[in-house]
Amino acid sequence: LPTDGDKSKTGRYNASTWVEFILLGFSDVPHLRWILFGIFLLIYLTILVSNGIIILITKTDPALQTPMYFFLSNFSFLEICYVTSTIPRMLTDLYTLKGNISMYSCATQMCFVLVLGGTECLLLTVMAYDRYVAICNPLQYAVVMNHMVCMQLVTASWISGIPVEIGQTYQIFSLHFCGSNRINHFFCDIPPLLKLACGDTFVNKLAVYVVAVVFVMIPFLLIIISYGKIISSILKLSSAKGRTKAFSTCSSHLTVVVLFYGTASITYLQPKPSQSEGNGKLLSLFYTILIPALNPIIYTLRNKDIMEALKKLLSKLRP
Template sequence: MVDTNITIMEDFILLGFSDFPNSQGFLFVVFLIIYVSILLGNGLIIIVTNVELALQTPMYYFLGNFSFVEICYTSVTLPRMLVNLWSQKRNISLLSCAVQLCFFLILASIESFLLAVMAYDRYVAICRPLYYPIIMNHKMCMKMVVGSWVSGIPVMIMQTYQVFSVPFCGSNKLNHIFCDMPPLIKLACGDISGDEFFLFVDCFLFGLIPFLMILTSYIRILNTILKLSSTTGRSKAFSTCSSHLIVVCLFYGSGLIAYLQSNFSYSGKTEKIFSVFYTIVTPMINPMIYSLRNKDFIAAMKRLFSKCVKN
């Protein structure tokens, strides 16, 4: 046996946007504004959908839960990123990295399933409107939300354990903006075939399958919309569904490309660009798409604001 000098990692250095040393202050301001807008926008959706009786429907029930997940999902990565940009101290311990990865994976799986649930809700509402109150009753909606929350937890905890059960050696520089699976696997020592296999399985179970379910729902929705005789009804249905599809394409598209391409070749810059889309851009545009383009939501928000002013 040949002895080799291996330095076991105690912490990582998140390189983040260190490629732009002169833009750290600018990036801090930009991401701070984005984070505040995510908190305020999604928080507003949660408040309005819970307070306004007119919005006590399955669609807005799912939307409120989705907005809450978006806040949690973003809070796992963005605050740490802001601290790194402000202090220029990029160290993160193995334990903190493992916790961040675990919560990120869990919340990402919840968001993935909720998007599929929201697509199914729109499919039933548009394609089977007469059965909508029966199928999407309150009990069924709760089951679907609870299922979305708990289904990915054991798998993602096991996945995090699998990633950190392999020792890390060599460079401790993590070329990413947060602790994510692809860059961590690249720093692992020994046999990483198990990690790469689980990475592929995760993409399939929590990315590709929900994405295909959403596509199936929208293909059927499109067929139904094209059969509508009313131009107004067709336009309203297209508007509602296109909003959902924008979020879906950004989230799944950037996430699947980033994770699947890492199985073949890894590029830190490419990974960071895609990660910005599925961790920051999607939660930022969610309130704009679901509130500013939704007449019912705007009307409910105006009523709520009027009540607050009168009181």
Template sequence: MEHIGQNSPLGNHTALVEFILIGFSDVPNLQGFLFGIFLIIYIVILTGNTLIIMITKVDPSLQIPMYFFLQNFSFLEMCYVSVTVPRLLADLCRQNRSISFVTCAFQMDIFVSLGSTECLILTAMAYDRYVAICNPLMYPVIMNNRLCIQLAASCWITGILVPIGLTYNVFSSPFCKSNELNHFFCDVPPVVQLACGDTLMIETLIYVIATLNITVPFVLILGSYVNIISTIMKLPSATGRAKAFSTCSSHLMVVTLFFGSGIIVYMEPKSSHSSGMDKYLSLFYSILIPMFNPIIYCLRNKDVTVALRKFLQKVNVP
């Protein structure tokens, strides 16, 4: 364990300069099995999202705003899992699981940035569905190329900039407790738990960012879907209602899974945090949900399914 001397209002203590990621070392007999499982999941995520990006770019029937946002979402998902999974796979193969402060801070900032961007992209996708179903005649005018690009750029820029202050405040705090993180990556809650002294400002900042990047987008998405469902229920044709629902169901499933686990982890009071539970919840929203997303969008969206079938037939043609 590497330390440096440091004085603080708490008195003399040794401050940590690196963490040890416990990960899944508490189940040593399952290291090989877990490596295989996570490697397969990682390959599925990369392959599935790459296919979605390719077919939505080449298929003429998918050149509409909904699939432009889906392209952004799929690329984001590949980046999102690549922040945590390669490190997890490496740690499952070695004894030394130490991670420096700089690397830990970088991983946390990128992970939170991409998570924030995902919340905003999902909100933009909900707005797209809202306009398409509640105001279909004006849809081509409202959701023009310029607005789509502006919305996507705003999501990426905002998502990247917002967590910088949080990361700075977290790693400006002294760390004088155990340097063992009961986690498989540098997520915010387990790192803050190791900080010394008064962490009220950091916890307040976490709640503010979580409210702005998780709760507010979630409320906006719910508002969009209240209007969407209200409009769909007024459609006279059962076939029309089924078709309208089918264009929203995949997005709604992804929103429920991602926001549900994110709200539990980031909005839960620190006093009730369980590091073990946080680890498995993080596993759920950082790895498992990204694996389900391309499957959900392919199986629940008929347009994507048809386009994928045509794409695979072209690939297999000699």
């Protein structure tokens, strides 16, 4: 850390607060630097290509012009945005071995991660509602899930969290950071930043819990209710083939929900004294990078319609 004599020279902080942070990332394993760089670059490119293919085939294949695949294409685009808010910065830090990030850049990154994470929670809830209507009320599905309703649901998912997360980001960065400026994380997240703040942060921690309940727990409960009714309806089907087909249309989405909500809820709702910085970083790695990489695989391998559309696309590309 700079000495008192360096403060006036660097201009990066004064006696009350820091204006620049250092993201430690994976600096504790420098011998794995290039291996991690290669792994995360490969994961990032895989996420871009696989989700890009899903968007392409859901937009061009006539058989996939349904609400379910409309929501899936939005979800794929969201995943691209979500990982882009963290991975490029992390790759840059691994390449340069410099984790310096200004307070404004840190706040911008946090705001994007929070907004996109909240959008993912809401969009997963919308997708669960879509499956509920399709299975529990199939005769009214075309009327209930018409194009206008689908557009409204997607728009609400994208914009609902923006004012809340901007307000929360402003609240976090209104604090004074007068201790260490080293963030033991690979991106600017709330838990590690609160550990660096001076003074009483009770109100900020309470706000984190409230927002987490609104954007994580309530949507998760709605998804559980939807799937409770879906499973009840499926079990009433007389045909074993019909039950299998109904379950197959929901299994991919349910898998993604469990993976994403499981890690996100532990990160933001678990009492912080019981969560080490290493565990917090590992959990964040799961829901910000690894799960988005798995999602296209989960949706394509268990979905016959997408596999058929992918085969059609590949056949057209062959010389």
